[in-house]
Amino acid sequence: MPKIPDSMTALETAAKIIIEGGVVAFPTETVYGLGANALDPMAVARIFEVKERPSFDPLIVHIADLEQLQVLSTSEDPRIGKLAEAFWPGPLTLILPKTDRVPDIVTSGLPTVGIRMPDHPMALELIRESGCPLAAPSANKFGRLSPTRAAHVERHLPEVDYILDGGTTRVGLESTIVRLESDGFLILRPGGITREDLVAVLPESAKTVEAGSPEAPGMLDSHYSPSKPFYLYRPEILGRIEPSKAGFISFQGEKPATFLQMRILSPKGDLKEYATKIFSALHELQESEVDVILAEPIPETGIGIAIMDRLRKAAHPWH
Known part of the structure; x- marks a missing residue:
């Protein structure tokens, strides 16, 4: 990674790297992203190279204002404005028809693109300084644990050109992904914005989706997995x-046996607190002397639905 010149701030350095076609890890409110100029197919190709990500898995594009939305999508659906007003900046990704300016490598050849506006001042300023929307999946090797701290990125993605350290992420789970349809909306990936949150803004019926050819990140059966069983x-x-x-x-402290190590994520039983800590706990145990990792299932209400989605996919290779 380059040394910061005395005359430049970290953000200016990161933006310069983006402008020159490089990749930068940066914090959002969800997890750390690996960003590149979304309108530059060669820069986006470096994301796939660094992450070892298959080309069939599309990327989410991050914007800093609604003017950039018009560059990326042809949609004039009035529901977009309602959702943007309610949840942007925030952990909601919308799958929308794309413009010709979005390279096919970003969308894996699909006619749609995932777009969101992150709720983190450093992420928004990086997008503004770079002068372009950023294609940015999570800053980790494909299928592995999502990073919630800069140290996680540094340890597992040494190839990245630069890392902006914004501390521990606030939400800790990837964004909710929604596709708007003529008769409602489809939740492709659960996240911090729940079905109830969405229905309150769009009182149509939410649907479910069966995993198949991924229309959005995180739809494969196996994902978010630690390197240990x-x-x-x-x-x-x-x-x-x-x-x-x-x-x-453990969620609140239950201990069904004597284990070598134990992590209690929310003694008060707060699912949002659990969400902010789960990936860090998995990172810590992955790097520890344990041979295997177990997690207690949690209630599937609210954000608990998104947490259990991540845990099931993390456990899929060993079940």
Whole structure:
């Protein structure tokens, strides 16, 4: 990574790298993103290279104002304005018909593009300083744990050109992804904006979607996985592992066995607090001496739906 010249701030340095076709890791309110100029196909190709990401998985494009939305999408759906007013800046991604200015590499050849406006001052300023929307998936190797701190990026993506350190992310889970349809909306990926939040703004019926060819990031059965075996806790699993060599992630402090390490994420039972801590806990246990990681299932209400979506996909390779 380049040394910051005395005459330049970190943001100015990061923006210069973006303008020159490089990739920069930066904080958002959800997780750290790996950003490049969304209108430059060669720059976007570097994202896929650094992440080792398959070309069939489309990227989300981040904007700093609604004028950039018009550069990216041809849609004039009035519901976009309602959702933007309610949730932008924030953890909501909209899947919209794209303009010809959006390179096919961003959308994996699809006629639609995912767009959101991040709720983080450093992310918004980077977009403004760069003078372009940023294509930015999570700043990690494909399918692995999402980064919620700059140190996670530095450890697992040494190839990145530059890292902007904005501290620990506030939400801790990737954005909710929604596709607008003529008769309602489709939630492609649950996140910090819940179905109830969306229905309050658009009182149409929300639908579900079956995972198949991904229309948006995070739709594959396996995703967000640590490098060590990971299981959602069930009593019978204790017969398949050695608890004294395992790490256990608990919601409020329940402990079904004696484990080598334990992380209690919210003694008060706050699902939003759990969401902010789950990826960091998985990173810590992945880097520790444990051989296997377990996580206690949590209530699937509100943001708990999004958390369990991540945990099931993280555990998929070992179940």
